Amino acid sequence: MLKFDRVSKVYKVGAFGGGELTAVRDASFEVRPGEVVSLIGESGSGKSTLGKMVLRIASVTRGAITCDDINVSGLRGHQQRKAYYRKVQGVFQDPFSSYNPVFKADRVFAMIRSEYYSGVSDAEWRKKVDSALEVVRLDPGQVLNKYPHQLSGGQLQRMLLARALLLDIDYLVADEVISMLDASTRIDVLNLLADLKARGMGILFITHDLALGNYISDQTVILYKGSIVERGVTEKVFADPRHPYTKKLFASVPQFHKKWDEVEAELREREAADTASQPYHLGEGEEVPGELVEVVEGHFVQPFHPRVAV
Numbered sequence: 001m002l003k004f005d006r007v008s009k010v011y012k013v014g015a016f017g018g019g020e021l022t023a024v025r026d027a028s029f030e031v032r033p034g035e036v037v038s039l040i041g042e043s044g045s046g047k048s049t050l051g052k053m054v055l056r057i058a059s060v061t062r063g064a065i066t067c068d069d070i071n072v073s074g075l076r077g078h079q080q081r082k083a084y085y086r087k088v089q090g091v092f093q094d095p096f097s098s099y100n101p102v103f104k105a106d107r108v109f110a111m112i113r114s115e116y117y118s119g120v121s122d123a124e125w126r127k128k129v130d131s132a133l134e135v136v137r138l139d140p141g142q143v144l145n146k147y148p149h150q151l152s153g154g155q156l157q158r159m160l161l162a163r164a165l166l167l168d169i170d171y172l173v174a175d176e177v178i179s180m181l182d183a184s185t186r187i188d189v190l191n192l193l194a195d196l197k198a199r200g201m202g203i204l205f206i207t208h209d210l211a212l213g214n215y216i217s218d219q220t221v222i223l224y225k226g227s228i229v230e231r232g233v234t235e236k237v238f239a240d241p242r243h244p245y246t247k248k249l250f251a252s253v254p255q256f257h258k259k260w261d262e263v264e265a266e267l268r269e270r271e272a273a274d275t276a277s278q279p280y281h282l283g284e285g286e287e288v289p290g291e292l293v294e295v296v297e298g299h300f301v302q303p304f305h306p307r308v309a310v
């Protein structure tokens with residue numbers, strides 16, 4: 001299990017690193033094997049920072065990320081890190097940036113071979129590559145021995161997923177992997193992620209797109225300005241959002257049959273009607289606590305001040 005326990009990230013910013021920016025604050029949640037967890041939030045909410053901390057591209061300032069009980073920040077030496085990346089890999093938004101245009105695209109596979117499978121024969125290796133490509137539904141004849149510019153974004157993205165499969169990973173950080181793909185490729189990659197989940201992979205699916213999150217995930221985590229404001233079983237969060245930010249986020253999805261003023265008026269009406277006091281309503285002057293409150297089984301919300309706009 002990939003576990004986030006009160007994880008915070010503070011970046012040093014400004015001239016000479018004198019200022020601080022809290023990109024993630026006290027985030028706690030889990031990604032279990034065979035489960036897709038969507039991390040949803042607007043730009044700058046801290047989604048990618050969480051993914052980068054899992055992949056050790058960014059350090060954890062406070063709290064801990066553990067992978068099958070091993071603290072990700074505590075890995076020491078080449079061997080420990082190598083073992084970790086055999087379990088956990090990331091695929092990012094822009095597939096082009098992961099390739100060097102000077103080299104053929106399948107160099108990303110060769111690098112895995114030299115690092116992890118140096119003793120494997122050519123024939124055995126080819127078999128492994130072919131079967132990873134088959135899982136991501138790519139034809140070896142069409143993608144091997146080609147330069148990145150000869151392949152589409154969708155093909156490059158799937159090759160990166162195939163590279164992750166060569167390592168037989170347990171957890172994947174998929175950061176906006178769908179955003180840059182065209183509509184027909186999107187559904188292929190989404191279905192592919194569903195296949196990987198069915199094979200037992202745990203996936204942290206980072207997106208700003210609510211519909212994608214809803215489509216694919218078992219659990220949903222809503223981030224707002226670095227804090228988790230709501231999380232839980234996807235159906236429960238989507239059917240009955242409780243935090244004002246989640247409600248606003250869901251209402252902001254364009255509804256073809258409604259104008260924005262109508263949506264806003266409806267939201268206001270619903271807020272005014274929702275007068276019942278809730279265990280997650282804070283009293284005046286009360287500080288927002290670090291822990292979320294469980295509303296119903298498997299659905300958590302960050303306590304908030306009712307009727308204070310977010």
Ligand SMILES: Nc1ncnc2c1ncn2[C@@H]1O[C@H](COP(=O)(O)OP(=O)(O)OP(=O)(O)O)[C@@H](O)[C@H]1O
Nearest residue numbers: 011013021023041042043044045046047048049050
């Ligand atoms: N290396 C860095 N140094 C300083 N600040 C950073 C750094 N990386 C990210 N930030 C800041 O941290 C906050 C969270 O950024 P992050 O990239 O995690 O957000 P995000 O939700 O993934 O946004 P997007 O969807 O636009 O990628 C932002 O305010 C961002 O400017």
